[in-house]
Amino acid sequence: MGKRQKILILGIGNPLLSDDGAGICVAARLKEELDRPDVTVLETATAGLSLLDFLTGYDKAIIIDAIQTVGGTPGQIYKLTPEAFDTAEHITSPHGIDFRTALELGHKLGLNLPSEIIVYAIEAADVTTFSEKCTTPVRKAISACVNMILQELENNNKRQQ
Amino acid sequence: MKKITIDPITRLEGHGKIEIFLNDAGAVENVYFQVPELRGFEKFCEGRLAEDLPQITQRICGVCPEAHHMASTKCLDDLFHVDPPSPAKKLRELFYSAFYVTDHTTHFYILGGPDFVMGPEAPVAERNIIGVINKVGLELGGAVIKARMQNHHIIHMLGGRAVHPVFGLPGGISKGLNEEERKEVEQIAKDSVEFAKLSLKVFDDIVLKNKEYVDMILSDAYTHRTYYMGLVDEKNKVNFYDGKVRVVDPDGKEFAKFSPREYLDHIAEHVEPWSYIKFPFLKKIGWKGFVDGKDSGVYRVAPLARLNAADGMATPLAQEAYEKMYSTLGGKPVHHTLAMHWARLVELLYAAERLLELSKDPEITSPNIRTIPTATPDEGVGIVEAPRGTLIHHYTTDDKGIIKKANLIVATVGNSAAVNMSVKKAAMALIQPGKKITEGLLNRIEMAWRPYDLCLACATHSLPGQAPMEVIIYNSKGEVVERLKR
Numbered sequence: 001m002g003k004r005q006k007i008l009i010l011g012i013g014n015p016l017l018s019d020d021g022a023g024i025c026v027a028a029r030l031k032e033e034l035d036r037p038d039v040t041v042l043e044t045a046t047a048g049l050s051l052l053d054f055l056t057g058y059d060k061a062i063i064i065d066a067i068q069t070v071g072g073t074p075g076q077i078y079k080l081t082p083e084a085f086d087t088a089e090h091i092t093s094p095h096g097i098d099f100r101t102a103l104e105l106g107h108k109l110g111l112n113l114p115s116e117i118i119v120y121a122i123e124a125a126d127v128t129t130f131s132e133k134c135t136t137p138v139r140k141a142i143s144a145c146v147n148m149i150l151q152e153l154e155n156n157n158k159r160q161q
Numbered sequence: 162m163k164k165i166t167i168d169p170i171t172r173l174e175g176h177g178k179i180e181i182f183l184n185d186a187g188a189v190e191n192v193y194f195q196v197p198e199l200r201g202f203e204k205f206c207e208g209r210l211a212e213d214l215p216q217i218t219q220r221i222c223g224v225c226p227e228a229h230h231m232a233s234t235k236c237l238d239d240l241f242h243v244d245p246p247s248p249a250k251k252l253r254e255l256f257y258s259a260f261y262v263t264d265h266t267t268h269f270y271i272l273g274g275p276d277f278v279m280g281p282e283a284p285v286a287e288r289n290i291i292g293v294i295n296k297v298g299l300e301l302g303g304a305v306i307k308a309r310m311q312n313h314h315i316i317h318m319l320g321g322r323a324v325h326p327v328f329g330l331p332g333g334i335s336k337g338l339n340e341e342e343r344k345e346v347e348q349i350a351k352d353s354v355e356f357a358k359l360s361l362k363v364f365d366d367i368v369l370k371n372k373e374y375v376d377m378i379l380s381d382a383y384t385h386r387t388y389y390m391g392l393v394d395e396k397n398k399v400n401f402y403d404g405k406v407r408v409v410d411p412d413g414k415e416f417a418k419f420s421p422r423e424y425l426d427h428i429a430e431h432v433e434p435w436s437y438i439k440f441p442f443l444k445k446i447g448w449k450g451f452v453d454g455k456d457s458g459v460y461r462v463a464p465l466a467r468l469n470a471a472d473g474m475a476t477p478l479a480q481e482a483y484e485k486m487y488s489t490l491g492g493k494p495v496h497h498t499l500a501m502h503w504a505r506l507v508e509l510l511y512a513a514e515r516l517l518e519l520s521k522d523p524e525i526t527s528p529n530i531r532t533i534p535t536a537t538p539d540e541g542v543g544i545v546e547a548p549r550g551t552l553i554h555h556y557t558t559d560d561k562g563i564i565k566k567a568n569l570i571v572a573t574v575g576n577s578a579a580v581n582m583s584v585k586k587a588a589m590a591l592i593q594p595g596k597k598i599t600e601g602l603l604n605r606i607e608m609a610w611r612p613y614d615l616c617l618a619c620a621t622h623s624l625p626g627q628a629p630m631e632v633i634i635y636n637s638k639g640e641v642v643e644r645l646k647r
Binding site for chain 2: 049108131
């Protein structure tokens with residue numbers, strides 16, 4: 001049996017801005033459910049370059065965050081890979097750099113980044129009202145997303161055996 | 162020209178939006194810079210313990226949590242009428258200096274730098290940190306990552322834990338430094354000073370030795386004669402953590418100097434129907450519109466404003482860099498918006514030098530880091546310089562320290578009027594009737610707001626997320642002529 005993959009589950013978001021905390025909620029629930037030495041669950045409110053600090057040293061990363069798309073329905077869950085952002089509009093915070101550029105930079109500088117990165121993005125309804133609660137459709141999506149990721153980890157396990 | 166009513170509610174969520182309106186001749190008639198506001202903050206804070214606010218407010222913004230944390234902590238000192246012991250103040254400033262190194266580094270290399278290093282006409286795909294590294298070298302990229310990582314390590318060291326650090330308390334801090342940690346900080350500070358010097362050299366080699374860039378910096382399209390605001394120490398030198406708020410007029414003369422509790426005597430906020438963001442102005446001059454000059458109450462904040470409002474930098478290398486900047490650009494005050502990028506690097510050097518100074522202070526490993534408050538809380542104001550400008554936290558509580566009212570004047574807001582003016586002026590100079598609107602042209606308009614390093618991160622840090630800035634040009638019939646998203 002080969003060496004087990006080191007997996008990072010990273011929830012990103014702002015827990016004070018309603019649905020913006022979705023990623024953090026998913027990570028918090030996963031932390032309760034998981035007790036595996038090969039899986040690390042973390043939460044963060046930062047993105048951009050700081051992501052590289054988190055991702056370095058893992059074989060696989062599962063990132064969870066809120067998203068708002070044109071025409072999207074709140075509660076929808078998208079499973080994306082970094083390549084998906086190649087065709088997206090340039091997405092840049094005035095402070096940070098977009099996800100794609102951060103990864104490109106990391107590879108260029110020879111950082112030990114995961115060979116597989118998956119992003120679970122939950123369509124948000126409200127990310128500008130101060131509240132520690134998510135909206136109803138997003139709360140449902142959070143539960144569904146937790147199960148999706150647990151299933152993914154199970155499948156991962158089976159593939160490794 | 163057809164009158165167009167802009168409904169802020171139709172803005173896209175999480176965007177800052179610049180809308181440019183052309184008249185019948187195709188020249189720029191007006192420009193509006195709209196920012197979505199985060200709703201319900203006051204209500205969210207009401208009924209909470211004031212002592213929780215440094216934790217709560219640092220989560221407003223995923224990019225500069227340390228700034229809110231520090232302003233909130235100082236507000237608590239004032240609220241509880243307690244003076245922290247000297248080692249605590251020095252440790253707070255040490256923590257804050259490390260934060261400034263990470264933040265200014267990030268801004269220059271990710272946002273500001275690329276425009277100059279790659280050139281404003283370079284394709285979008287190259288105008289980012291990858292382009293910079295391709296041009297200047299891999300080593301520099303590594304140095305940027307290292308500077309940020311090392312200084313984040315200092316923040317974590319003092320914050321006690323990686324996620325949502327606990328550091329500031331009314332009357333002091335929760336954790337100090339032992340000798341081993343102090344040595345680490347000293348080494349990181351030395352590396353940071355070298356990195357800051359390197360960054361100024363990069364700016365010198367690539368920007369200042371390029372006549373086209375220098376002309377662009379000095380051009381009228383990117384110039385505004387406004388008042389300037391920043392925190393200064395007793396010697397009127399720039400200080401990020403503490404001091405009095407100083408305001409100078411467009412000629413550089415001191416106009417006002419006040420302590421935190423007096424801020425409402427000096428700063429008022431103007432409201433426009435087309436944006437959620439408010440426009441602070443100097444009360445004693447009054448709101449005269451989005452105009453320059455001594456008679457207009459518009460002021461600016463953040464690096465260039467801080468350097469303009471002060472008499473110098475408190476550390477030697479930064480002072481040298483400060484003098485070089487002013488002698489190159491024709492004396493004080495400097496009104497050229499693009500010079501904010503230069504001022505930011507001067508501040509980067511100061512932050513690193515200050516970090517080094519404090520790491521060697523005999524009191525810095527003292528265990529005396531807290532004075533427990535005993536007075537009854539009522540009302541407090543705390544002011545720090547956030548990287549993006551003067552940041553004010555103001556809390557009113559009942560006698561048990563439960564928040565009745567919380568008011569924040571967030572750094573970026575101090576520049577909101579100036580940003581509108583800067584974008585409009587650049588647009589008017591660059592968009593001419595009959596002239597084709599190219600991507601490079603739109604980028605030059607965006608260069609008018611980038612130096613301000615706007616904190617829209619509150620609404621846009623989610624990853625993946627919406628494009629946080631959109632420029633839309635309308636002709637006189639209200640039809641969209643051009644659209645640029647970044």
